[in-house]
Structure formats: structure tokens, C-alpha cells
Amino acid sequence: xxxxxxxSSNGHETAASPTLEDVARTAxxxxxxxxxxxxxxxxxxxxxxxxxxDAVKSLGYAPNFGAQxxxxxxxxxxxxxxPTMENAIFARGLQAFQEELQRCGITLLVSSSSYSPELExxxxxxxxxxxxxxxxLIGFDRSPQIYEFLEKQQVPYVIAWVYDPDQPMLxxxxxxxxxxxxLVTQVLELGHRSVALITAERNGNDRAQQxxxxxxxxxxAHGLDPKTLHVIETTxxxxxxxxxxKTLMQSDQKPTAVICGNDVLAAGAMVQARKMGLKVPDDxxxxxxxxxxxxxxxxxxxxxxxxxxxxxxxxxxxxxxxxRNGQNPDQSIELEAVTILRESLGxxxxxxx
Amino acid sequence: xxxxxxxSSNGHETAASPTLEDVARTAxxxxxxxxxxxxxxxxxxxxxxxxxxDAVKSLGYAPNFGAQxxxxxxxxxxxxxxPTMENAIFARGLQAFQEELQRCGITLLVSSSSYSPELExxxxxxxxxxxxxxxxLIGFDRSPQIYEFLEKQQVPYVIAWVYDPDQPMLxxxxxxxxxxxxLVTQVLELGHRSVALITAERNGNDRAQQxxxxxxxxxxAHGLDPKTLHVIETTxxxxxxxxxxKTLMQSDQKPTAVICGNDVLAAGAMVQARKMGLKVPDDxxxxxxxxxxxxxxxxxxxxxxxxxxxxxxxxxxxxxxxxRNGQNPDQSIELEAVTILRESLGxxxxxxx
DNA sequence: TTGTATGCGTTATCAC
DNA sequence: GTGATAACGCATACAA
Numbered sequence: 037x038x039x040x041x042x043x044s045s046n047g048h049e050t051a052a053s054p055t056l057e058d059v060a061r062t063a064x065x066x067x068x069x070x071x072x073x074x075x076x077x078x079x080x081x082x083x084x085x086x087x088x089x090d091a092v093k094s095l096g097y098a099p100n101f102g103a104q105x106x107x108x109x110x111x112x113x114x115x116x117x118x119p120t121m122e123n124a125i126f127a128r129g130l131q132a133f134q135e136e137l138q139r140c141g142i143t144l145l146v147s148s149s150s151y152s153p154e155l156e157x158x159x160x161x162x163x164x165x166x167x168x169x170x171x172x173l174i175g176f177d178r179s180p181q182i183y184e185f186l187e188k189q190q191v192p193y194v195i196a197w198v199y200d201p202d203q204p205m206l207x208x209x210x211x212x213x214x215x216x217x218x219l220v221t222q223v224l225e226l227g228h229r230s231v232a233l234i235t236a237e238r239n240g241n242d243r244a245q246q247x248x249x250x251x252x253x254x255x256x257a258h259g260l261d262p263k264t265l266h267v268i269e270t271t272x273x274x275x276x277x278x279x280x281x282k283t284l285m286q287s288d289q290k291p292t293a294v295i296c297g298n299d300v301l302a303a304g305a306m307v308q309a310r311k312m313g314l315k316v317p318d319d320x321x322x323x324x325x326x327x328x329x330x331x332x333x334x335x336x337x338x339x340x341x342x343x344x345x346x347x348x349x350x351x352x353x354x355x356x357x358x359x360r361n362g363q364n365p366d367q368s369i370e371l372e373a374v375t376i377l378r379e380s381l382g383x384x385x386x387x388x389x
Numbered sequence: 390x391x392x393x394x395x396x397s398s399n400g401h402e403t404a405a406s407p408t409l410e411d412v413a414r415t416a417x418x419x420x421x422x423x424x425x426x427x428x429x430x431x432x433x434x435x436x437x438x439x440x441x442x443d444a445v446k447s448l449g450y451a452p453n454f455g456a457q458x459x460x461x462x463x464x465x466x467x468x469x470x471x472p473t474m475e476n477a478i479f480a481r482g483l484q485a486f487q488e489e490l491q492r493c494g495i496t497l498l499v500s501s502s503s504y505s506p507e508l509e510x511x512x513x514x515x516x517x518x519x520x521x522x523x524x525x526l527i528g529f530d531r532s533p534q535i536y537e538f539l540e541k542q543q544v545p546y547v548i549a550w551v552y553d554p555d556q557p558m559l560x561x562x563x564x565x566x567x568x569x570x571x572l573v574t575q576v577l578e579l580g581h582r583s584v585a586l587i588t589a590e591r592n593g594n595d596r597a598q599q600x601x602x603x604x605x606x607x608x609x610a611h612g613l614d615p616k617t618l619h620v621i622e623t624t625x626x627x628x629x630x631x632x633x634x635k636t637l638m639q640s641d642q643k644p645t646a647v648i649c650g651n652d653v654l655a656a657g658a659m660v661q662a663r664k665m666g667l668k669v670p671d672d673x674x675x676x677x678x679x680x681x682x683x684x685x686x687x688x689x690x691x692x693x694x695x696x697x698x699x700x701x702x703x704x705x706x707x708x709x710x711x712x713r714n715g716q717n718p719d720q721s722i723e724l725e726a727v728t729i730l731r732e733s734l735g736x737x738x739x740x741x742x
Numbered sequence: 743t744t745g746t747a748t749g750c751g752t753t754a755t756c757a758c
Numbered sequence: 759g760t761g762a763t764a765a766c767g768c769a770t771a772c773a774a
Contacts (some may be wrong), residue, residue: 053542055767066745071769081743096541101519102458103767106750111455113519121499122484123682127475134501143515145498146474148487162496166454166466188449189406274682303686310688329476329627333656335663335688408751419761424753434759456751459766 054095063091074099105167113143114356115163116172117156119241121148123272123300124328126174129196132349133172140357142169151271153240157182164191170356172196176203177242192359196352197243197343199370206359208351210373212243215341216250217257219323219375220295224258227384228293228321231255232266234280234305235297244297247325251295266291270301277304278311285312285320292320292384299324299331299340306334306380317382327376336379344371407448416444427452458520466496467709468516469525470509472594474501476625476653477681479527482549485702486525493710495522504624506593510535517544523709525549529556530595545712549705550596550696552723559712561704563726565596568694569603570610572676572728573648577611580737581646581674584608585619587633587658588650597650600678604648619644623654630657631664638665638673645673645737652677652684652693659687659733670735680729689732697724 060067065084072080073088080088091097105111114137118126134144145163149156160182163171171186171193183205186193195207223231231251238245252262268283270276277300284291296302302324306316314320316336324331324340331338351369413420418437425433426441433441444450458464467490471479487497498516502509513535516524524539524546536558539546548560576584584604591598605615621636623629630653637644649655655677659669667673669689677684677693684691704722 056769057767067768068746068770069744072744075769079743084744096538098514098518098542100459100767102455102464102752103750104769105455106453106459106752106766107768107770109750109769111519121474122477122480124475124477127480131475131501143519144500147497148484161451165451166464166496185449274686307686330683330686333627333660333683334686409753410751420752421754421761421763422759425760428753432759437759453751456766457753459750459768460752460754462753462766 053100054097055100056097059088059091059095059097062095063088110169111143111167112141113145113166113168114170114172114353114360115145115147115160115168117147117149117159117163118174119149119151119156120272121146124330125272125298125300125326126197126345128328129345129349129352132346133353134349136350136353137357140353142357151237151241153178161185164189170194170360172352172356174198175242176200176205176207177240177245192356194352194355194359196348198246199368201368201370203368206355206368208348208355208369208371210343210371212246212373213250213253215373215375216247216295216325217254218250219325219339219341220251220254221257222375222377223293223295223321223323223381224254224260226293226321226382229260229384230264230289230291231260231293231295232268232284232291233295233297234268234270234277234284234301236272236301237269247297264289272298272300274300274304274307277301278308279304281305281308282312285314293381294320294322296322296324299326299328299338302338302340302380303330303334306336306338310335316380319385321381321384323381331376331378334380339378339381340376341373342376343373347371406453407450408453409450412441412444412448412450415448416441463522464496464520465494466498466519466521467523467525467706467713468498468500468513468521470500470502470512470516471527472502472504472509473625474499477683478625478651478653478679479550479698481681482698482702482705485699486706487702489703489706490710493706495710504590504594506531514538517542523547523713525705525709527551528595529553529558529560530593530598545709547705547708547712549701551599552721554721554723556721559708559721561701561708561722561724563696563724565599565726566603566606568726568728569600569648569678570607571603572678572692572694573604573607574610575728575730576646576648576674576676576734577607577613579646579674579735582613582737583617583642583644584613584646584648585621585637585644586648586650587621587623587630587637587654589625589654590622600650617642625651625653627653627657627660630654631661632657634658634661635665638667646734647673647675649675649677652679652681652691655691655693655733656683656687659689659691663688669733672738674734674737676734684729684731687733692731692734693729694726695729696726700724 056067056070060070070088073085137144147159173195174197195205197209199209236244268280305322309316324338327340327342331340409420409423413423423441426438490497500512526548527550548558550562552562589597621633658675662669677691680693680695684693
């Protein structure tokens with residue numbers, strides 16, 4: 037049996053947050069009624085509701101999240117873990133994701149894993165532990181234990197930025213392999229035969245790996261030997277892109293076209309090319325991937341693959357909301373990623389033909 | 390009195406997460422001991438600790454966040470609300486902020502307010518409600534109610550990206566006014582007399598407002614009439630920057646130098662200038678503010694004000710951790726923001742002198 | 743429509 | 759060192 041509260045409105049006004057009970061007392065109703073007013077207003081009479089809401093406002097009441105989560109076993113919170121927030125690759129998609137969630141009254145928590153599988157795992161567990169009702173993840177590539185963990189914890193999740201009907205997990209994205217293959221095909225059709233790739237580390241990054249494979253496919257289709265492809269793996273950053281281009285242009289077999297795994301690396305390559313006095317695309321063609329803002333800022337503008345960031349974000353949100361509501365949604369969704377031709381891609385230099 | 394548990398290890402193995410009690414049972418100890426093992430290991434004997442930890446691992450136990458927050462009254466979680474995540478303005482600072490927090494075992498939750506005061510207020514309340522132990526905010530400019538709310542809830546907070554010793558709140562940042570004044574002074578000393586400003590909406594954005602004031606100060610100091618300043622207010626984006634430059638160059642009094650409130654607007658202006666066949670800086674000088682990555686990507690490279698993003702992020706984290714630990718830290722911290730001279734700023738065109 | 747009573751999973755204060 | 763046990767603030771099944 038509950039003991040009488042020690043002293044509900046005792047002398048010293050502590051600054052502690054008001055609780056449901058405080059509201060109930062000043063409104064002259066039970067805590068249950070207050071709770072209902074807030075969570076299921078339609079079931080309580082207009083008169084008492086008004087009284088309660090007034091009390092809520094006058095006390096500045098705000099529900100205690102921990103208590104709420106503990107009692108209701110859900111948090112109205114979704115989590116997202118992206119590899120990075122430092123550049124704009126995921127920013128636009130995330131923004132769209134959040135906008136959609138907000139319309140559904142859901143709060144978004146974002147973490148960035150810095151492309152570290154260990155960190156990502158930690159953050160997934162962290163978000164689940166703090167009650168995320170659902171999760172957005174990037175790419176399929178992670179340890180089976182994590183997937184088991186998510187299944188065990190019954191936390192719905194969606195994988196974005198990739199699409200693969202053969203994978204059992206629900207995903208929304210595009211075919212990175214095909215998109216890159218299509219881009220490179222256009223490069224080769226311009227006569228380029230000496231091609232190089234600057235990419236993120238492919239280990240643990242299926243987007244990068246698939247883009248690489250798409251490039252190989254295009255080469256093979258044009259009768260080029262994949263072994264002739266010069267690949268540089270590095271972390272996404274302007275500086276690293278620049279560094280990589282420098283290395284490439286100092287090698288024996290100088291490429292006439294440099295394919296970059298994303299726009300950030302491509303931008304770095306462009307900066308470096310200019311620094312080395314190379315005219316793009318007259319001396320050298322450069323392509324990117326993602327079509328983020330810098331693609332139109334660099335000089336010359338960057339030929340790249342347009343990724344449907346906003347569609348992915350919004351779509352992912354809708355899938356997760358459906359899952360959270362117990363609806364077992366359709367299937368994975370494939371979006372299109374198309375090549376955007378801009379200035380940085382041109383025919384192979386005459387001197388090379 | 391607690392009734393005997395209905396049936397602790399009943400027939401159907403539910404997939405529900407194991408609780409402290411489960412761990413206690415399989416380890417043959419009390420829940421109190423398990424809790425101690427996890428939170429204050431030194432106080433429990435080696436033998437039992439080992440037994441408990443084994444049980445934890447074998448069950449895959451993870452503490453319930455809600456319960457923990459409810460009982461311990463703290464969440465080891467800090468919140469940050471930034472105006473935007475779509476461009477890189479706050480990304481680097483936020484990254485540093487997070488890195489420092491992580492070293493202290495604290496999780497960071499990030500929200501973006503899209504420069505909307507109402508949204509920001511909602512998100513502040515949201516983060517507090519979900520138990521954020523401390524908050525990072527950008528700029529002083531917000532309604533008194535929010536500050537009252539934070540005081541009432543006893544949630545420590547630090548304001549970043551601005552510095553003003555006259556403000557009562559703890560802050561870490563730089564003097565936006567002075568930084569802009571210094572930049573513009575250098576512009577004027579190159580002979581420019583016809584200057585224009587492309588800025589974010591200043592209402593509710595003290596950084597933008599102060600940068601504007603700094604610009605005015607510099608003009609006055611050089612005997613220029615502030616009324617001659619052509620100001621265009623727009624939202625931060627490449628496109629808007631381009632749009633604004635177009636408007637400016639079609640006006641009667643064409644500027645010879647365009648000061649931009651940040652690098653994103655400046656990049657847009659640069660793109661537009663090129664499109665209009667204007668040579669930067671020969672025909673027109675353009676400056677930015679922030680020194681984010683694109684400043685070095687645009688052609689020509691952008692003269693701008695370097696903002697100490699990482700220092701601010703790390704410093705803010707340290708201040709908040711101190712506050713959370715009950716230490717009443719020093720004072721607000723002022724950092725330097727210095728002008729970085731690059732290619733986009735040149736002397737006033739000869740035709741104008 | 744409203745109130746009562748219980749449980750959610752931890753932490754922390756006691757005793758032992 | 760360890761084990762009971764009382765909060766913590768809310769949601770909800772059940773009663774009224």
C-alpha cells in the first residue's frame with residue numbers, strides 16, 4: 037500500500053520538475069486522468085480536459101522521458117546512424133528523413149560512425165538501449181551479430197543507400213553497381229582507355245565496393261583488362277582526393293580519365309589538377325558520384341551520378357513508420373540514380389588517340 | 390509488499406530483453422549486486438563480479454535506458470541544436486563536440502531547427518524531456534521563455550558561435566562583429582567604395598546581425614555612408630547566393646565588392662559571376678565567412694573569415710562536462726576568427742577608380 | 743467519464 | 759560484501 041506522500045507541497049520550493057501528480061493535484065483530478073488528457077484526449081470530457089491543460093501550462097509540466105519510456109515501452113524516437121556528418125553526402129537525405137518523421141511526431145536521433153564498424157555497432161546498441169523504436173542504417177555490410185541483435189530486440193530497421201533484391205533485409209536505395217557501370221560506359225564511349233579510380237576503402241563499405249565492381253564491368257564490356265585499372269583507396273576528404281590525383285599523375289601510366297568514388301574526392305582531384313596546371317577536361321576528365329552541392333561549384337562543373345537523396349530519406353521514414361505500426365510493408369524499394377553530364381568529362385585528349 | 394513473481398522463467402521464452410533480475414538470478418546474486426558490478430565494480434568482490442559479468446555476457450544483457458534515467462536522474466546524454474545540418478557550417482564543430490563527449494562516455498543527440506525559432510524551442514523541450522543532461526545551443530537570440538525553462542529545469546547549457554561578455558549566459562565563440570569589421574576593412578583598404586552584402590535573414594540570427602553591424606562599422610570608419618550599402622537577405626544556399634548576385638549586378642549601383650554572410654552564399658555568388666562572364670577578382674571581388682571546405686574548392690579560392698570550428702566544439706564540450714559535474718566553470722571563452730586572404734579578393738577594378 | 747492500483751527496470755539507502 | 763526494498767514518474771487494466 038502506498039504511504040502518504042512525505043509532504044507534497046512542502047515549504048522549500050524545489051526547482052524540480054513538476055510531475056503528473058503535481059498536475060493532478062492542482063487540477064483536482066487523478067494522475068490517470070492527466071495522463072489520458074495528454075495521450076488520448078478524446079476520451080476525457082471537455083471540462084476536465086481544459087482544467088488539466090491549464091494546470092499543465094501553469095506548472096510548466098513536461099513528461100519525464102525515462103518514466104514514459106519505462107511505462108509505455110516506446111519512445112516515439114527513431115535513430116539513424118550514418119558513416120559521416122562532416123561532408124554533405126548524407127546530409128540532404130537525413131534532412132528529408134527527419135522532415136518526414138517530424139510530420140509523424142517522431143524525434144530523430146543521429147549518430148555518426150566515422151566509417152568504423154566497431155563504432156557503428158556501439159552506436160546501434162546505444163540507440164537501441166535508449167529506446168529507439170526503429171533504426172535507419174546505411175549499407176548492408178555489417179556483422180551478423182548486429183543483425184541478430186536487432187532481430188532479438190525486435191527493433192525494426194531499414195537499410196538505405198543501397199538496393200539489392202537478394203538481401204533479406206528491407207532496403208531503399210539504388211543499384212550502386214549499375215549506376216557506376218552506366219557512368220563509366222559513357223566515359224569509355226568518349227574514347228578513354230586509360231582509366232583510374234579513387235575510392236573510399238571498400239572493405240566494410242558495400243557502396244564503394246559495388247561502384248568498383250560496376251567500373252570493372254564497364255571495362256570488361258569494352259574489352260579492357262581490369263588489371264590495367266589503377267586504384268587508390270583513401271578516406272573521403274578533399275585533401276585525400278587531391279593527394280590521390282597527384283600520385284596518379286606521377287605514375288607511369290597516366291590516366292586520361294579519373295573516376296572518383298564520390299564528389300568529395302572528385303572535388304579534391306579537381307583542385308589538385310588545377311594546381312598542377314592540368315586543364316579539365318581537355319587534359320584530363322574527372323567524374324564524381326553523389327551529386328552533392330559541390331558538384332556544381334567546382335570549376336569546371338562535375339559530371340557525376342545523381343543520387344536521389346531526398347527520395348531515399350523520405351521513403352525510408354515512411355517504411356519505418358509502417359514497420360513501427362506493425363504493418364509489414366511491401367518490399368525493398370529501388371530508386372534510380374542517373375548520370376549527370378557536366379563539364380568535367382570530355383573526349384580523350386587528341387595527343388592520346 | 391512485493392508479491393512473488395508470477396513466474397520468472399515461464400515456459401514461453403519471450404524475446405524480450407533480459408533485465409537486471411534475470412542476470413541476478415542466473416548469477417545467483419541480488420539485483421543490487423549486479424547493479425553495483427556495472428556501475429561501481431570496485432566495491433564488489435572479484436569472484437562475484439566475474440560470475441555476474443559472465444551472466445551479463447551470456448544473456449546479452451543491456452540496461453534499459455528509461456529505467457536507468459528514471460532511477461539515476463541522469464542520462465549521460467547531451468543534446469545539441471544547430472540551425473542546419475544541410476550544409477557544412479556546423480558540421481566540423483559538431484564533430485569535434487561529439488568526439489570530446491565520446492571521450493567522456495557521453496552520447497550526443499543532434500537536432501536541426503532549420504533556422505526556425507519555433508522549431509528550435511520545440512526541440513529544446515524535446516531534448517530536455519528525453520533527459521538531456523546538458524545542451525549546446527547556437528547564438529544568443531531566442532525567447533526569454535526558453536531561457537527560463539532551462540533555468541527552471543536546471544539543465545546546463547552553453548551558447549556557441551558567438552561571444553559577448555555582456556550576456557549573462559555562458560558562451561564560447563568569437564566576436565562576429567569584429568571579425569566582419571576586420572575583413573571589410575581590408576576590402577575597403579583595397580580601394581573598394583561600392584560594396585554590397587548578401588546575408589542570411591538577420592531577424593533571430595545574431596551572428597548574421599552582428600556581421601552586418603561589423604560591416605557598417607568598417608564603412609563608417611572609412612567615411613562611407615551606410616545608406617549606400619545594398620543588402621540582400623536570403624536563406625543560406627548556393628542557389629540563393631547566385632540569385633542574389635544576379636540581382637545585385639542588375640541594379641543601378643553595381644558593387645565592386647560583394648560581402649557574403651557565409652561561404653555558402655559566397656560560393657553561389659561565385660558560380661553566378663562566372664555564369665555572367667565576370668572575372669573574380671578582376672571585375673568583382675567576393676568574400677565569404679566561415680572557411681568551410683568549399684572556400685578552397687571554388688575558383689578562384691575564396692577570401693573568408695576562418696571560424697575556429699573545432700576549438701569551439703571541443704571547448705563547448707569541456708564546459709558542459711564541467712557544468713554537469715557541478716563545477717561552476719570560469720567564464721565565457723573568446724576565440725579568434727581571422728581573415729584568410731585568398732584569390733577572390735582583389736583591388737578595385739581600374740575602370741572604377 | 744473518472745479513479746485506483748500495479749508494474750515497468752534501475753539505482754541507492756539501508757540493514758546485515 | 760551483500761541482500762532487501764523503497765523510490766523514480768508514468769501508462770494502463772480494471773473498477774466504479
